[in-house]
Amino acid sequence: MENNDFVKELGYLGFTMRLKRISDAMMHEGRRLYSDLDVDIEPNWYVIFKLLKSRGAKSVTEIAESIRMAHPSVIHITNKMMDAGYLISEKDPTDSRKRVLDLSTRAIKKLPEYEKIWDAGESGVEKALKGLDALELISTLEDKFFDKGFKERTQEQLKNKKS
Amino acid sequence: MENNDFVKELGYLGFTMRLKRISDAMMHEGRRLYSDLDVDIEPNWYVIFKLLKSRGAKSVTEIAESIRMAHPSVIHITNKMMDAGYLISEKDPTDSRKRVLDLSTRAIKKLPEYEKIWDAGESGVEKALKGLDALELISTLEDKFFDKGFKERTQEQLKNKKS
DNA sequence: TATATTTGCGTAGTTAACTACGTAAAAAGT
DNA sequence: ACTTTTTACGTAGTTAACTACGCAAATATA
Incomplete structure (x- = not known):
């Protein structure tokens, strides 16, 4: 696997996009699996x-x-x-x-x-x-982004910067 | 936030779906943010x-x-x-x-x-x-699921079970 | 009891990714 | 030099989620 991943270089800015890419990739694999298994x-x-x-x-x-x-x-x-x-x-x-x-x-x-x-x-x-605490991290993400979303968090940051 | 989340109860079986839900939610928040900011x-x-x-x-x-x-x-x-x-x-x-x-x-x-x-x-x-090692986990997910996908991993498990 | 609000469901339209396939140009092989 | 393969791009069609809106039934309110 090459390491030309620009999104990875973007740090937290690329987080959402990387989440979506993996999710899409796994979802897609799922579809291929069912089609392979002919179910x-x-x-x-x-x-x-x-x-x-x-x-x-x-x-x-x-x-x-x-x-x-x-x-x-x-x-x-x-x-x-x-x-x-x-x-x-x-x-x-x-x-x-x-x-x-x-x-x-x-x-x-x-x-x-x-x-x-x-x-x-x-x-x-x-x-x-x-051993990766993946489920715990997902739970934290849900807690952090289901209740007060990405939008609200960004708007807070925009306000802070102005003062 | 209520705790009636059946997907969460499914353990690793619900992992992919939870990933997608969060990704979708953040993505959606992003769209709302831009529309709010009128950019x-x-x-x-x-x-x-x-x-x-x-x-x-x-x-x-x-x-x-x-x-x-x-x-x-x-x-x-x-x-x-x-x-x-x-x-x-x-x-x-x-x-x-x-x-x-x-x-x-x-x-x-x-x-x-x-x-x-x-x-x-x-x-x-x-x-x-x-402090959550979120970026590290994403990198691991990329390593684990971009090269050898969800499908292949499942097929391996299906084979193992038969023997 | 009559009206207003809430709830449950369905349809329509939007968004954002993907694969599959076709065409044309460039590169490789013989 | 001719043919085959690979590469680059574009279009078309699929998938899976969402919001917005409308209708009808149930519930709450005056």
């Missing part, structure tokens, strides 16, 4: 499978909150999973605005096969990151 | 400004390699910067396939103003991450 699922589906398996049926908004995604993203993902036959959807009997999603029997039948892949993926990541 | 630039442009300022004129492919992006992405970004009047583009005299990009005089005139913003952004990130 009928897509990258982010695992989190829906796991969530509904462990917590039972949930509405769209509940899912969005549980995984910290915007609800339109959840609709998009779960619609594709429904088309593939992995989810069932029912109106909530007490609140007709809500649509409650749950795993189909097909999903439950297929889960063991898919969990082997996810376990292998997890082991691979774990092996690569063991 | 005529977009998030990733800074890296092109900085690169051409420090290294001088470069071709599309050279830029792509320097910042580790696919060349169509560079074309996309630099076309917008050209439309905004920040870049000039010329054919390479010795190789007519190449298109060489450089900062315009307008860009050079505007740079000090923009660098104030970027400095503030960098300070904000630095303050949030100081």
Whole structure:
């Protein structure tokens, strides 16, 4: 691997971009993996499978909150999973605005096969990151940038400089 | 901030997704920042400004390699910067396939103003991450996942499990 | 009880990266 | 010198997130 990485030279200024590059690269690898394995699922589906398996049926908004995604993203993902036959959807009997999603029997039948892949993926990541405090750092990043974001922090710095 | 984060509970399995979420969130904050400040630039442009300022004129492919992006992405970004009047583009005299990009005089005139913003952004990130080995971890992630990706690591694990 | 607000869901449009492929020029091979 | 391969760039199409907005149902308020 060459070392011509200009973004790396930029220090903290390049941090966000480097984060995105790695995230994009890993995401992309994930897609290639599924396509190589010739499996009928897509990258982010695992989190829906796991969530509904462990917590039972949930509405769209509940899912969005549980995984910290915007609800339109959840609709998009779960619609594709429904088309593939992995989810069932029912109106909530007490609140007709809500649509409650749950795993189909097909999903439950297929889960063991898919969990082997996810376990292998997890082991691979774990092996690569063991001893690096990576999960702790991610938690810190979440704490620091989910509540008071990058924007607010920059604006504070701009104000400080003026005084 | 509530602590209903299911992805966090997934350990290393949720690592990639958490990385993407933070990256997306920071990216989004960046866009909001520029829109709040009412400046005529977009998030990733800074890296092109900085690169051409420090290294001088470069071709599309050279830029792509320097910042580790696919060349169509560079074309996309630099076309917008050209439309905004920040870049000039010329054919390479010795190789007519190449298109060489450089900062315009307008860009050079505007740079000090923009660098104030970027400095503030960098300070904000630095303050949030100081003492956390964040840059070191990013470097490790790059080393581990740019060369031998997530896919290959998972496939190794799948093989191991079978034996 | 009537009105106003909040909540849940869906659609539409935006953003920013990527791969795949095509074309033309340059370089390498025979 | 001719042919093949590589390189550089551009376009088209895909993916996956987001915000903004609108509608309808439920809840709160007057």
